[in-house]
Amino acid sequence: MSVEPSHPVPLRASDADREAVVAELQEAMADGRIDLDELGARLEVALSARTHAELAPLTADLLPVAPPAQPLLLKGGIAGAVRTGVWRVPHRIRAYGGLGGVKIDFTQAACRLRVVDVEVDGQTGGVEIVIPDGWVVETEHVDAGLAGLRDRTTAAKLPGSPLVRLTGTCGMGGVTVRHPKRGERRKLLRESR
Structure with a gap:
């Protein structure tokens, strides 16, 4: 019987995860929330990220523009x-x-x-x-x-x-x-x- 690890294993990021972060960063730059230099630095990290934990900090300080009206x-x-x-x-x-x-x-x-x-x-x-x-x-x-x-x-x-x-x-x-x-x-x- 195998035992689950006591610490969560970092979940690997997929291409879709990286693409979602890239799209969010590009949107933030278009909205003026980050500048072009910061976009470049964050994109470099996003495209080489292997886990969700590496991706999370890249968008942690970016608030969404407007919530959808309907759930x-x-x-x-x-x-x-x-x-x-x-x-x-x-x-x-x-x-x-x-x-x-x-x-x-x-x-x-x-x-x-x-x-x-x-x-x-x-x-x-x-x-x-x-x-x-x-x-x-x-x-x-x-x-x-x-x-x-x-x-x-x-x-x-x-x-x-x-x-x-x-x-x-x-x-x-x-x-x-x-x-x-x-x-x-x-x-x-x-x-x-």
Whole structure:
């Protein structure tokens, strides 16, 4: 039986992760938040970064220009709903488990926000949230409902990484927040090569 390491292994950055940081830096320069010299220096680091921990400081001091007005709405319905892969994280997400459940996977998402507000309603199917190592979750404003909340995350926050702030109710299906499982980590490592 293998044992998980006690310290989180730095998650490797993919080409998509580096490209998201490059796009954010270019946008910051266009907005006048950084100058051309600073853009060049940060781009050099971004393009050679191997882990998320190396990328995070490059955009930690850059605030987004304007939050989107509408939250991302995920409804599980009968078949369920999944948000995974490479996607841009909005300020607010509403997840309704329905019968089929909702899964929100942040492990490959592009996120330049300090706080992401996620309103959950587990309903019957439940809501599952997967966050990268280094991200943290705040769960004290979630009603346990019938099924309860399972928080399987660590409290070790990387500088510049987001806080996922949960509100809402677990309902009958429950809400689970966790880091990637061993198989998911292997898949992420393969994809980042």
